[in-house]
Amino acid sequence: MVFQYPMITVQACLDGILLGVLFALIAYGMALQWGVMNIINIAQGDLVILGGYIAYFMYLYGIHPAWGVIVSPIIMYFVGVGIYKLVINKVVDRDLFISILATFGISILFMQLMNFAFGADVVLANSGYGTTFLFDSNVVLPNSKIFSAVVSIVFAIGLVIYMKKSKLGRAIRATAQNSRAAKILGVDTEKVYAATFGINAALCGVAGALISITFTIHPYMGLPYTIRSFMIVIVAGLGNLPGVALSGMGLGVFEEFADYILGTEFRIGAVFLLLVFILVYRRFKLSKKREYLK
Amino acid sequence: MNKNFILYALILTFGIAAPFIFPAFKVQLSILCVLIILAITWNIQGGEMGYNSFGNILFYGLGMYLCASVQVGMFFPLAEWTESGGEKTFVHTPSQFFQGMAAGLVVAAIIPTIVAGLIGYAILGLRGHYFAICTLGLGVAAGEISGGIEIIGAGQGFTTPPFPNVGGLEARGEFFYLLSFVALVLTFIVVRGVYSTRFRLILNAIRDNEDKAEAMGIQTMKYKIIGWMISAFFCGLAGGIMGGLVGYIDSTDVAFDGREMGVFMVLMAILGGKGTLWGPVIGATVFHIFKEGFWTFFLGWQYVALGVLIVVIVIYFPEGIMGWLREKYPERFGEVVDEADRKAQVELK
Numbered sequence: 001m002v003f004q005y006p007m008i009t010v011q012a013c014l015d016g017i018l019l020g021v022l023f024a025l026i027a028y029g030m031a032l033q034w035g036v037m038n039i040i041n042i043a044q045g046d047l048v049i050l051g052g053y054i055a056y057f058m059y060l061y062g063i064h065p066a067w068g069v070i071v072s073p074i075i076m077y078f079v080g081v082g083i084y085k086l087v088i089n090k091v092v093d094r095d096l097f098i099s100i101l102a103t104f105g106i107s108i109l110f111m112q113l114m115n116f117a118f119g120a121d122v123v124l125a126n127s128g129y130g131t132t133f134l135f136d137s138n139v140v141l142p143n144s145k146i147f148s149a150v151v152s153i154v155f156a157i158g159l160v161i162y163m164k165k166s167k168l169g170r171a172i173r174a175t176a177q178n179s180r181a182a183k184i185l186g187v188d189t190e191k192v193y194a195a196t197f198g199i200n201a202a203l204c205g206v207a208g209a210l211i212s213i214t215f216t217i218h219p220y221m222g223l224p225y226t227i228r229s230f231m232i233v234i235v236a237g238l239g240n241l242p243g244v245a246l247s248g249m250g251l252g253v254f255e256e257f258a259d260y261i262l263g264t265e266f267r268i269g270a271v272f273l274l275l276v277f278i279l280v281y282r283r284f285k286l287s288k289k290r291e292y293l294k
Numbered sequence: 295m296n297k298n299f300i301l302y303a304l305i306l307t308f309g310i311a312a313p314f315i316f317p318a319f320k321v322q323l324s325i326l327c328v329l330i331i332l333a334i335t336w337n338i339q340g341g342e343m344g345y346n347s348f349g350n351i352l353f354y355g356l357g358m359y360l361c362a363s364v365q366v367g368m369f370f371p372l373a374e375w376t377e378s379g380g381e382k383t384f385v386h387t388p389s390q391f392f393q394g395m396a397a398g399l400v401v402a403a404i405i406p407t408i409v410a411g412l413i414g415y416a417i418l419g420l421r422g423h424y425f426a427i428c429t430l431g432l433g434v435a436a437g438e439i440s441g442g443i444e445i446i447g448a449g450q451g452f453t454t455p456p457f458p459n460v461g462g463l464e465a466r467g468e469f470f471y472l473l474s475f476v477a478l479v480l481t482f483i484v485v486r487g488v489y490s491t492r493f494r495l496i497l498n499a500i501r502d503n504e505d506k507a508e509a510m511g512i513q514t515m516k517y518k519i520i521g522w523m524i525s526a527f528f529c530g531l532a533g534g535i536m537g538g539l540v541g542y543i544d545s546t547d548v549a550f551d552g553r554e555m556g557v558f559m560v561l562m563a564i565l566g567g568k569g570t571l572w573g574p575v576i577g578a579t580v581f582h583i584f585k586e587g588f589w590t591f592f593l594g595w596q597y598v599a600l601g602v603l604i605v606v607i608v609i610y611f612p613e614g615i616m617g618w619l620r621e622k623y624p625e626r627f628g629e630v631v632d633e634a635d636r637k638a639q640v641e642l643k
Binding site: 090091102107111116227234273276283 | 346348416417419420421422423424426427428430431432434435438439441442553557560564594595597598600601602603604605608609612
C-alpha cells in the first residue's frame with residue numbers, strides 16, 4: 001500500500017505526526033509525575049477529556065474554542081491540585097499498584113460524572129479554521145490540526161524552559177532526583193508534588209482543548225489516551241524529552257496506518273496490542289542480560 | 295480440624311438451601327457465586343504471587359464467548375445464529391441445551407488455560423506495574439478486537455441459547471444456581487488443596503522477593519505460569535456460566551468488561567484481604583451485598599459510588615477485612631502473641 005498509493009501514505013504520515021505531537025504533550029505530563037512522584041496516573045486520559053469539555057463549553061457559549069487553550073489549563077491546574085490534596089498525597093510513597101488502582105477509581109468516577117454532566121454524545125468544538133490542500137488536493141490537512149501541533153510545541157518548549165529556569169522548576173527537578181535530600185535542603189516537597197500534579201493536569205487541559213477542536217471528545221474516551229501516554233513514556237524513558245516527542249510522532253503514524261490498513265474499528269485495539277508488544281519486546285531484550293523492566 | 299469440618303458443613307448446607315430460603319434472589323445468588331470464583335482466581339496471582347493483573351477479564355470473556363459458541367456451534371451454524379440476532383430461527387431441545395452447555399463449559403475452562411500458558415512466558419516476565427499495565431492493555435485489546443469479529447456477533451452482540459422450556463423461570467434459576475454453586479465448591483476445594491501444598495509457599499516467596507526465590511533454586515517462571523493457568527481455568531469456567539446466566543454477550547459491556555468485572559475482582563480480593571483463602575470469599579460477599587443495595591437505591595450513580603469505593607478501599611483499607619481481623623485477633627490465625635510485648639506497645643502509643 002505504501003508504494004501503490006503514495007498520497008495516502010503522505011496523508012497518513014502527516015496526520016500521524018500532527019497527532020503524535022499532541023500525544024507527546026500528554027505523555028510529557030505523564031513522565032513528569034511519574035518521574036517526580038513515582039505514580040502512574042490512570043486518570044490522565046480523563047483529565048484530558050475534562051479539559052476538552054471546558055473548551056467545548058466555551059464554544060457552546062459563543063467564545064472561540066481556541067481560547068480554551070488558555071482557560072482550560074488554568075481551571076485544570078486547580079482540578080489537579082484538588083485531586084492531589086484529596087487522594088494522590090495519600091498514595092505517593094506507597095506501592096505503585098496502589099496508585100494505579102486509586103487513579104483507576106478516579107478515572108471511573110470522572111468518566112461517570114462527565115457522563116452525567118455533559119451527556120454521552122460524541123461532541124466537537126468547531127474552530128472554523130478551514131483546511132489546507134497539498135499536492136493537487138490529494139492531501140487534505142485541516143488547519144485545526146496544524147494549529148494544535150503548533151500550540152503543543154509552544155507549550156512543551158515553554159514548560160521545558162520553565163523547568164530549567166524557574167525556582168519551582170528547580171525544586172521539582174531536585175525532588176525528582178532525591179526527595180529526601182531535597183526535603184533536607186529546605187524544599188517543601190508536599191508543595192512540589194501538588195504543583196507537579198497541577199502542572200500535569202494543566203498540560204492535560206491544553207491537550208484536551210486541542211483535541212476537542214481537532215477531533216472529537218466523549219466521556220468514555222479517556223483510557224486510550226492514558227495508555228498512549230504510558231506507552232510513549234516507556235519507549236522513550238523518563239526525562240528524555242526528544243525521545244518523548246519522537247515516539248509520540250511514531251505512535252501517531254502507527255495509528256494512522258493501522259486505521260487505513262486494519263479499519264477504524266480495530267484502531268484502539270491496535271494501540272493496546274502495540275503496548276503489549278512493546279512491553280514484551282523490551283522484557284525479552286532485557287532478560288538476555290537477566291534483568292527486568294524497572 | 296473438627297471445628298473446621300462443622301463450619302464447612304454448615305456453609306455447604308446453607309449454600310444448598312439458599313435458593314429455597316431466598317427464592318426471589320436465585321439469580322443474584324448465582325452471580326454472587328461467580329463473583330466469589332472470580333475473586334478467588336484473582337487472588338491466586340494477585341494476592342499470593344504478587345502479580346497484580348487487570349487482565350484476568352481476558353480469560354473470563356474468552357470463556358464466555360467460547361461456551362456460547364460451542365453451545366450453538368455444536369448443533370447449528372454459528373454465523374447464521376449470530377446474524378439472526380434476537381429473532382431465533384433455531385431452537386435448542388432440552389437435551390441439546392444441556393449437552394451443549396456441558397461441552398461449552400469444558401472448552402470455556404480449557405482454552406483460556408492454554409492461552410494463559412502460551413502468553414504466560416512472555417507476559418509474566420514483566421514485573422510490578424509493568425505487568426499491571428500490560429494486562430490492562432491485553433484485556434482492553436481483547437474487548438476491542440472481539441467487537442470487530444463478525445462471527446461472534448461483532449458490535450451487535452451474541453444472544454446465548456435460551457433456556458429450554460422445562461419448568462420455566464424457576465427451573466432456569468435453580469439450574470444456574472446449582473451450576474455456579476457446584477463450580478464455586480469445585481474452585482474452592484481445588485484452590486484450598488493447592489494452597490495446602492508447597493506451591494503456596496513458592497508463590498509467596500515469589501511475591502516477597504522474586505530474585506531471592508530464584509537464587510534459592512526455584513524455577514519461578516514455571517510456577518508463575520502454573521499459577522496463572524489455574525487462575526485462568528476457573529476464570530474461564532466462571533465466564534461460561536455467567537454468559538448463560540446473562541443470556542446476552544456484548545464484547546465490551548459484558549464479556550471483556552474491564553470497567554466492571556475486571557475491577558470488581560481486584561476490588562473484592564483486596565476488600566476481603568489479599569493472600570488469604572477466605573478473604574476473597576468474604577470480600578466478594580460483602581461487596582456484592584453492598585453493590586446490589588447501592589445499585590437498586592441509587593440507580594445511575596453506581597459508577598460514581600464504585601469510583602469512590604475503589605479510592606476509599608485502596609487508600610484506607612488496603613489490608614482488607616481479613617487483615618483487619620488478623621490484627622485484632624492474631625491468636626485465631628495461629629500467631630503467638632507475647633502479652634507483655636503487646637502491652638508495652640500499647641503503652642508506647
